[in-house]
Amino acid sequence: MTTIKDVANEAGVSISTVSRILNFDETLSVGEDTRRRVLEVAEKLQYKKRNRRVHKSENQIAIVQWHTDKEELSDLYYLQIQYGIENRAANLGTAVERVTYESIDKQRIKKFDGIIAVGKFDNTEVTQLKSYGLPVVCIGENYLPYNLDCIRSDFESPVRKIIDRFIQNGIDDIGMIAGEELTVTEKQGVRDPRVTTFNQYLKSKELYNDKFIYQGPFGPESGFNLMNQAIEELGEKLPHGFMIGSDAMAVGVLRALQQHHIDVPGRVSLISFNDVAIAKYTSPALTTVHVHTELMGERALELLLERIKNPKKIPELIIIGTELMLRESSL
Known part of the structure; x- marks a missing residue:
């Protein structure tokens, strides 16, 4: 199991700083860059990277997160999903780039072959994403009514x-x-x-x-x-x-x-x-x-690559199971 010392060594800060950041200690005076680095290192060390090697893909994928950077650091759920996408993309040799919803435009989106939309998007946002004419896979909600592939957890x-x-x-x-x-x-x-x-x-x-x-x-x-x-x-x-x-x-x-x-x-x-x-x-x-956020990210990338190869494929909703991890805060 990864320890606080492992996180501190990787992030280049003290053990006490790591402990206070992981416990969201608001009295700790550190920059946002340091806070982000510690939280990201903690997540990455927890994530078990797979070593599979597959033939390289030439596809370029846009990851569209609905949260701002600040919101993402206060609840790391969506950051974990992003790691799953990036890790699977690395195994497949697929290029991925994170873009914000606000920064997307028809000119910038041209270089991508598909979009993975991570979060809770409303009708206006989904309609805009579809308007770019690219394959879209959504993570977080059921978007089958929009004829989009989607993945969510069983809550x-x-x-x-x-x-x-x-x-x-x-x-x-x-x-x-x-x-x-x-x-x-x-x-x-x-x-x-x-x-x-x-x-x-x-x-x-x-x-x-x-x-x-x-x-x-x-x-x-x-x-x-x-x-x-x-x-x-x-x-x-x-x-x-x-x-x-x-x-x-x-x-x-x-x-x-x-x-x-x-x-x-x-x-x-x-x-x-x-x-x-x-x-x-x-x-x-x-x-x-x-x-299983990492699995959600991996399956989203695989679904998108399938959609790119076969645009007429019937849309799918994939529901990923969960596990109860028993620790000390409950009887």
């Missing part, structure tokens, strides 16, 4: 598994700290299947309580603020189990609980999502749902 099954696990451990008061996202252009709220499944499954077991659900932006600061709000509003009725929308949010949730001297997992059990590198370095280490 419904792990929600039911998490709730069942809490109940099996004697926890029937279950809360959720959920993330909220808006599309860039139309500012539309993005539906989170985890919230829908959480609500429906708890209602089916007659355990649903809408006062136990808090939502805000993804990221550690939001997680910190939302858990503080829950602690203040619920007091002794604070749920004994919480499902958290992302590991980054969970870092903030942990900080809030620790500042209030609430024991994890003795008083509150936490289970989050994504299994980015930081999940292993928190104290306690996070129980989390491992989302």
